[in-house]
Amino acid sequence: MNMITNHLPTAELQALDAAHHMHPFTENEGLAKKGARVITRAKGVWITDSEGHDILDGMAGLWCVAIGYGREELAEVAARQMRELPFYNTFFQTTHVPAIALANKLAELAPGDLNHVFFAGGGSEANDTNIRMVRHYWALKGQPERNILISRKNAYHGSTVGSGSLGGMSGMHAQGGMPIPDIHHINQPNWYAEGGDMDPGAFGLARARELEEAIERHGPDRVGAFIAEPIQGAGGVIIPPATYWPEIQRICDKYGILLIADEVICGFGRTGNWFGSQTLGIKPHIMTVAKGLSSGYAPIGASIVCDEVAQTIARDEFNHGYTYSGHPVAAAVALENLRIIEEEGIVAHVRDVAGPYLKQKWEALAEHPLVGEASISGLMGSIALTPDKASRAKFAGEEGTVGYICRERCFANNLVMRHVGDRMIIAPPLVITPAEIDTLVERARKSLDETLEKITAEGLLTAA
């Protein structure tokens, strides 16, 4: 056994972590001074840290633990698969049962003619695949100049060079030479922050029409695809106005450009349907999936591809793949996860039980003096913090200061609720019960009260 265990004192684990572990999306020098919270075990919707706190995980890990922690079935399947066939590749005219079975299952679950699956190690890799697949598709159609992909500001599509370029996070683009050429970003349909005096419907239409303007600007014969999350996740759980997606769909259809729905968060029940595309009425040519695909128990992602694109790509050798494409252990775990979601009716639980229950409690938070908006779809929700509800004002101080304070209050109250700037977001495991939702919302409200108290005392409750 390895020498570093849960039973070492927390401070010792933190020191070793700080000495050797570079955390993603983290200012590591600051974290080293403070010490990372050490998570030691988890069960259901609860995570436990090395100090023995039981914390309600309002973020399902990183949006992924759909069926909750501690499901023995997945551990069993992984152990069995490791003993039988821990690895084999799918590059050189070979295949194996877990990859075959999972591809078939995904083709069955995915809507329309999304019948073909290209496996990846996670969502970032799957979106890199999508960039290359879309461009190669158009090349095979005799239109190689059709290599532009249009995405949106504040989108999150992953953190590799390709997927980070597709994403629209300015902080990411500022580092490491992104975006790569021929990826362009239009504005996001974030009515709360950017809608000004427009009504949400008109704003949704205006933002969708930016796609048409971008296509006309770059040339309809240059644009290959548009990519978007049905509901932006890491951007702050931004639910677009109802007018937005139908207009996007119309524009994609009109110009014959491929539509990629990044379902990495929305997929597998999060919004109360199997896929966010079904909730939002989107007909994509390609869906990106990961996260809930395995409930995070094993790293795996995929592109689920329509007949036309897959059959075109099949005509040529596609010089692309990952060592772990369709990894047998990850595929077996994903398959078992999907079996549990299906047999336990977890999508219906989100749609009919947990989703409506949380919605009612969550939207009531809009009455809190610090909350400008509380919105939710299925089990992904957000609240916008504001010093002035009527004008949806931002805080005068640096963006994210108040959100960070609120997040810290949540942790102190044993709730994981994340902040994106001054928006607080939740996406709990899909198996959360009404009683656990009560606890979640009580702790969120208490944390909001404490945040209001703290920022009032510190003079931060002023509008920009």
Ligand SMILES: *Cc1c(COP(=O)(O)O)cnc(C)c1O
């Ligand atoms: C998390 C995420 C990704 C990236 O997935 P990784 O598994 O972290 O590579 C891509 N798209 C969306 C919408 C995501 O939320």
